[in-house]
Amino acid sequence: MYSKKVMGKEVGNAAVYAPPHTMTGKPVKANPGPDRSDASTVNMSVGNINRRKPPEAKTTGIETRGNGAATKGRIARGPMA
Numbered sequence: 001m002y003s004k005k006v007m008g009k010e011v012g013n014a015a016v017y018a019p020p021h022t023m024t025g026k027p028v029k030a031n032p033g034p035d036r037s038d039a040s041t042v043n044m045s046v047g048n049i050n051r052r053k054p055p056e057a058k059t060t061g062i063e064t065r066g067n068g069a070a071t072k073g074r075i076a077r078g079p080m081a
Contacts (some may be wrong), residue, residue, distance in 0.1 A: 004012030020028040036042050043051050061077040 004010065010017060022028060034041065045051070058077060061075040063074050064076045067074050
């Protein structure tokens, strides 16, 4: 490798003058991350369809009063103050 100085400033690859390092000067270690080589380990999605399990339906809460003939939305969840 060689230096690519232009008008006194280095414009080339940083590896020419400084190996990868942390702010304390220690060398950087590679983090391999999760294995994505198999299709069963990749979290793919198309539109609103993905591999994740859908969340469980909420079943907790209290039934409110005065709903009349309501068929949906009779359960209240959250702070009632």
